[in-house]
Amino acid sequence: MTYEVATPVYDGPFDLLLHLILKEEVDIHEISLLTIVEAYLAEVSKMEKFDLEVATEFLLIAATLVELKTRRLLPSRENVDLDEELALWEQRDLLLSRLLDHKTFKDVAGLFSSLMDRSALSFPRRSGPDERFAELLPDILEGVTPLRLQRAFVRSIMPKPPTSILLDHVAPIGVSVADALLELVETLPSIGRVTFRELTVAIRDRIHVVVRFLALLELFKQRRVDLEQHERFGDIVVTWIGGDNMNFDPTFDIDDYEG
């Protein structure tokens, strides 16, 4: 089963997610949450003006999607932690309500468009008082001199200073899951067995850790690695089981839409 994802222009990852879920002929199992997560990371990295609130929202949504994906990939456990389970349901419900909001406001936009089209057919009377009332009008040019006018002109042609926030403390996200995957495929076979903590010890940026974790999940799905976690919050042991044969393109299989 193949379909075009690139043809329609999506207005961001939510639009894409909504489209994928609501497109009935597509098996819902096929939905690539990873694509959406990557779209979010791309959104954050291309943000014109870094806004912590906006970035946090995106990362929260991305994290929820990661968790949902993790659940589907990993076999269900027998002893489920109730708090953890509740937190996940809460996150999922939040995401669900946002998707519903998104859909709702897309429909409201249609109403706004038709209201605007209708009101554009009438033009308001806006002429103001005519010259018979001129002497009643306060002199708004009181105190305005040719020099002030000149200064106002100079000020108006100036580029407005962009309101910017210092970004020194925020590292740009420069790594995609595909990149992380390539990196792992290059290093893991020679190491054989390693813990996730060791794999990420040199990474200071949390988002890079997330990206690397997603890459590991991909390898797990492709049966190139085995993952073990002996206790909750315990370290994850990664074992390379892909053999020495590197004759596959590790990026080829990432959540593509081939059935």
Next chain:
Amino acid sequence: MSDKESDVAREDVEIVRALEAILMVAMEPVDPSLLAQLLEQPVAVIEKLCSGLADAYRSAGHGFELVKVAGGYRLQSHPDVAAYVERFVLDSQQARISQAALETLAIIAYKQPISRGQVAAIRGVDPDAVMRTLQARGYITEVGRDDGPGQAVMYGTTPSFLERLGLESIDALPSIAEFVPDARVVEALEQGLRIVPQASGDTEQA
């Protein structure tokens, strides 16, 4: 009609003429309470006279109409003859608004006051550029700051927005409940975001 009533009606004629004259020199919708104050009449009387005047214009078949928009009364050209007026007003500023801007405006209109981050959470994209355009057009404005620790700037719609949509007030918008997606959509979304893998024997490909 009794004599008393026709006396009142005669007195009203003067008020109605004054109303027409004021609306003729106004540059934006005129608040009924200002009209009430200037014409020394209760607001209810002003509202009644304006609505009567609007009816009179309609039945006389004028090329203009009296409407209540953005909380005030204004005279405007009749939509029937828009084609002629458009020829006259060639550079009308009613530029078309993008789909992204409409969706953003929809969110702000129903959820105001709302921060940029909250808009982003629903839109799923950074609304910065679109919100600056909407602000430059005068459809939205900063209405305060959030009480929370971030003290995010909160946005709301303006009277210009109401004028652009031809709405009397924000309450004239239909209830958001009318737009809530139907059960089929909700079900599909729940299924798409399900936590527990399906019980059926099919293989999970994620």
Next chain:
Amino acid sequence: MSDKESDVAREDVEIVRALEAILMVAMEPVDPSLLAQLLEQPVAVIEKLCSGLADAYRSAGHGFELVKVAGGYRLQSHPDVAAYVERFVLDSQQARISQAALETLAIIAYKQPISRGQVAAIRGVDPDAVMRTLQARGYITEVGRDDGPGQAVMYGTTPSFLERLGLESIDALPSIAEFVPDARVVEALEQGLRIVPQASGDTEQA
């Protein structure tokens, strides 16, 4: 208001409605030849219809009238109810020019003839409301139409603007030539801000 308004010949009804609509939205008296062109009628017919409309308004006892001033037709408030209009004008006008209005006036003074779209491009915000105020005060006026396909209305300053500023002619305005190269520095100093090397010129455009 009265049945007399329906005196106009039936076949002219559409033209009369269009005429009313155009006069309702016009900011300045409209030349009969422009009306003739817009409504595809001979000038003589337009003159006759306008005069008929003026009579109809008079006999219906409206608070507005249709008059011919400065060679064009204009709807205006009726002198009978001028006292109410005066109250409204006194109550609703702002006393001092806003920063936005001053900048808009400066752009028009230095760049005339200029269209509203061009002013918007420089200011980065819609100057519509501000320009209407300046026009209503008689400081700027329509000076023609652009030759381009849009035929945008072009604006310029008025003799009363020059008089008010004590200028012989528009050429007597202080030169801006020397400011243009260093303008960014001047601005930065004024605002007490650091100069950003790659500050882009169109941050307002989205």
